[in-house]
Amino acid sequence: MMELVEFIHLVDDLVDRLGPRLDPEQAELVRSHAAGGDWDEAVDLLVATLVVRHNPVTAAERAELARLLHHLGEPAARLDGLTIAGG
Numbered sequence: 001m002m003e004l005v006e007f008i009h010l011v012d013d014l015v016d017r018l019g020p021r022l023d024p025e026q027a028e029l030v031r032s033h034a035a036g037g038d039w040d041e042a043v044d045l046l047v048a049t050l051v052v053r054h055n056p057v058t059a060a061e062r063a064e065l066a067r068l069l070h071h072l073g074e075p076a077a078r079l080d081g082l083t084i085a086g087g
Helices: 004-021 024-035 039-052 059-071
Strands: none
Touching: 004 024, 004 039, 004 059, 024 039, 039 059
């Protein structure tokens, strides 16, 4: 399992990279949760929004999201509905 500092950095990095692909209101909400230290909500909303809106992610980004879910004790199956770019 990754250390908390690594988890926080990965959340921040993914929010910065994936945020522009979200609806502006959803992106702001994800950023707000992350900025407030509500990491599980930030990850949950980020994943749910990407799946529901069919926003494409790379295979590498999917793997990073899976690592975050694993750290939170959530199943990677939550990512099954993701749209993989180029795939």
